[in-house]
Amino acid sequence: MSTGEVLLCGQNITRRWGGLVALNQVNVELTRGSVHAVIGTNGAGKSTLINILSGEFPPSEGTVELLGRDVTAWQQPKRARAGLGRSYQRNTIYPSFSVFENCRLAAQATHQKPWAWWQSAQNCELSCGIAESVVARSGLTDLRELSAGLLSHGQKRQLEIAMCLATRPQVLLLDEPLAGMGAEETERMLAMLAELKNEHAILLVEHDMDAVFRIADRVTVMVNGSVIACDSPEAIRSNPLVQMAYLGDHA
Amino acid sequence: MKSILFRTTLIAAAAALLSTAAFAQTGAKLKVGLMLPYTGTYASLGNAIENGFKLYLTEQGGKIGGREIEFVKVDDESDPSKATDNVNKLVKRDNVDVLIGTVHSGVAMAMAKVAKESGTILIVPNAGADAVTGAMCAPNIFRSSFSNWQPGYAMGEVMAKKGIKKVATITWKYAAGDETVRGFKEAFEKGGGTVVKELNLPFPNVEFQALLTDIAATKPDAVFTFFAGGGAVKFVKDYAAAGLKKSIPLYGSGFLTDGTLDAQGADADGLFTALHYADGLDTPKDKSFRLAYAKAYKLQPDVYAVQGYDAAQILGIGLKAVNGDVSKKAEFAKAVEAAKIDSPRGAFSLSKAHNPVQDIYLRQVTGKENKLVGVASKALTDPARGCKM
Amino acid sequence: MTHSRSIFVALCFALLALFPLVSGSYGVDFVTKIMVFAIFALSLELLVGATGLICFGQAAFFGIGAYAAVLLSSDTDASSIAWLLPTCVAAAAGYALLVGALSLRTKGVYFIMVTLAFAQMAYYVVHDTPLGGGTDGIYLTLKPVLGSWIDLDKGNSLYGFTLACLLLVFGFLAVLNGSRFGRALAGIRVNEQRMRATGFSTYPYKLAAFTLSGGIAGLAGFLFAVKDGFVNPEMMSWHLSGAVLIMIILGGLGHLRGALIGAFAFALLQELFKSEAIFGSFAKHWHLGLGLSIIASVVLLPRGLVGLPEQIRSRLLGAKQPGGTGL
């Protein structure tokens, strides 16, 4: 599994809402084994970028390639089945289901077999097996039977990541996974991301600058829908354009 | 001690024997199932029919054909989808001897089917669906009201005789409307007239403006219509408001102005309608009926009350002939078929298909009443198409 | 299904099986009608309770099943259930497929109104055109039979046949809710966006659920037409779509038992308030009693009748830990 293989790339992606240009000729590449962070002020177009890459809605111009195939026209479910998992800024989980059932249902997406109505979903070894492993991996084992709605905010974010992993994706688009997390929970999440990095290509949209510069291999900075810089973390930190536009005068 | 015990059981047995004997001698109460609309748009018609029926009962001293009556009432809500269950409630659960009902034609059709299968005597006090005494006719099914065909046909004859040539018809697109207009067309075209336009709208839609404008555009010599209840009130007022009343005379079946005159007010003045009852018949029977009804219920009787009253009379005639034994169906039917029913509307008899052969009166609205003008057609018999009895 | 719930359901079906032995022919007819409406309520429960699709036109599929049963039967010889029943179910499912394919493009209240629109279209086609025999309806002269051992003309055999259908539909839906397809429907109800993000194309699932629900409603329509031997356009009116929706909400959404309990409760409440024995002349105003008891159920039973035992238990034993998959 060679690192550096490009799994997902978006070429001059543009998105217009009537007169407003939300994204302007954005290029982005995700390579296996690396975390590509995208930072920028609110309204820079980060979420719009993730939504277009994940297929939530199509770009006005530009193309998206996943594992070498042009998926621009593909709907979100088809891209997800092709190996693209994503998490949302506002956690989207199944509050009334148990933690285990959340993961099991996500795992079921890879082999749905809807016609097999006589088989109970609970004893489908494949989805239960995957669910067991992702629950363990995200440290939620002791909360396994609890209704997801009763988890703390941090635990819900971890559950969302676990549900992404349950679909066996190759590319992960994470929308502010650290938002609202305590220090100890942030550490555990960064550890998980570091571990995930080897097998997956990760896009990380995040505001927590320390975390970004600790984990990211490449950083893209966006302002008002366009990319003003895309480089290694160190180069970005010392780039005058970025400082002036984003970090203010302190470096 | 034993003897006392013996004596009491003897007396108890005798008493029990006596009561059952007495019970048999006067005959158990006749169970009459009243299936009428007590809720919804036809609720007032249901009340009028029940009042008319009970008036005859009180006049006969609480007995009909020598038997006391026990009423079992069911609200049919004028909903055909619930009709079969409501009828089964009366026939199977309460096993009534006689069924009286109903107003809505769809419900009456379901009642006719159950009555035909179970053999229970059914007297229809209003629903005018031709099929009840047509395709669905049966020895145990009678009707004390009319068939939709009759008022339509009578008015067709009247308008043809008046020399009216071009007529437009307008009604709701449901059984009562279609059958009345069909009856009208048959008589009117036989009398040399032509129906230039047949307008109809979905039931219970009451937006008439578009069709009134269409009538004005076709400029017929006259308009024939069938509406009842709230629809009749609105149509007459809209027709007058649209200024058509002065230019194109409006004729209709009696239900256009029966029980709705105070709601319609002056807009209904002068309208000609045809029905088997009218105000101011002043025959002795009608006068005594109206007096008794007004005294009993503090309101004026309408055609529905008359039909309820006559349903009771038909039951009385049949029961007398079989002296209270309802199981003798054939004699019951034969007696009723032969009888002449002395009704407030005027004496009438039942046709072979058990629909009233009656005079249809021409009436004109004057002073909030449907005043009798003349007889539209004498002893009109429903053709009872499709009846194989 | 947890232990206590399956015992309750088994008890219900046992009672239903024994009922004809103790009741007269009217009671058999009456309970047959309620069971037909229970099947009809179960079909809507699959849509509203399991998938979260509130359909306000279910009476159209019910009516199509009923009209198909009457229009396809001949007056000379009794048609066989073997082909008539599947055809009626297929006819209703076919219309459901068409309506679903179009209406599932809309969401929320708009979906409710589009399903109502398609149901009203079916109603007016039957009400205004000769196809449906007009407003007075049509008669079913000979009731269907199956070989020599099921004759639906006899009350008790129709009762048994309807009970068997209810049992089959209930069992099928219970298994289906537990299957992968059922869990996917539950996921769509709770959070459709997450389902799409994990890779479920939700439109085909919803369409399959809509068509299946239409077919089951068609089965209920078939049974109703055979029971009455008479079909009328009012069977497709929005009043019936509303009534069946009220049944499953009254019973409690999200539970198959809710549909069962709701159908029985709605019918028995009406009988209670209509009975002359209890209310005498006030029975004429039975709408008032029914309306007040429905309002009381909304105030007192937020989760419907099915939630009653749990509510009582939680009030007696202090708050219970809610969890697990509701069934």
Place this chain on the structure above:
Amino acid sequence: MDISTFLIQCLNALQYGLLLFLVASGLTLIFGIMGVINLAHGSFYMMGAYMAYALAPIVAATFGGGFFATLLVGVVLAVIMGYVLEWAFFSFLYEREHLQQVLMTYGLILVFEELRSLLVGDEVHGVEVPPFLAGTLPLGEMMTYPIYRLFISGVCLLLALGMYLVFTRTRLGMMIRAGSANREMVQSLGIDIKFLYRVVFAAGMAIAVLAGMVAAPVSSVYPGMGDTVLIICFVVVVIGGIGSIRGALLAALLIGLVDTFGKVLLPQAAGVLVYVMMALILLWKPDGLFKAA
């Protein structure tokens, strides 16, 4: 169909559309803006019609008021009833599922229908047009047009403009729209949302009752009349786009057009046309014609 008949039919279509908007206006408020699925809207309309019939003699007897005095008394009564109704039956329903509102308002339909039967009986009634509005205008050589129908159209346009201005141009309107979008947020901003909803519900009911009273002389008063308008009111609100008053007005006019010309040109399909149109519009624009307000 010559030109003069065509013009008269257009006038009929316009007038029916405006009447439809008037009847559905209370629903655009309670269902459209507040998001409460109110099946009892038909009952409110029926209540208005019966009030116009029953209150007229009482108002005339007590302080000799005419048509407008009866309207005023009716609206005041409706506001009080709406206020109490919201407090008693709706205040705890906003957090609950939409379907709980459906069940509650279904119960209310049954209760109102029976109270009407108990209080006023089951007969059919008519309501007299006030004398100074009773005249007619000549229309084409055969027909005349009742002035009262023009009065109704006037009331409707006034109401549409008033509601539109209140909801889009005033702070109250903005608060109400915010409340229906996110109830908790508005509450946290310190606005007493409970009182606000009670006022809006009372206003919605008052408008529905006013519509019933104004339309009574034309629609006549009969049992079950609320039932016939209920579905068409929801069609108007939904086609127009939930929460949009402009949308509801346009939808009402569209239905007026389709229904009027449908009856004349395609009589057998008259019943189906409105629903075919609704299905087409919602499939073309799944969120109705206009966005909110």
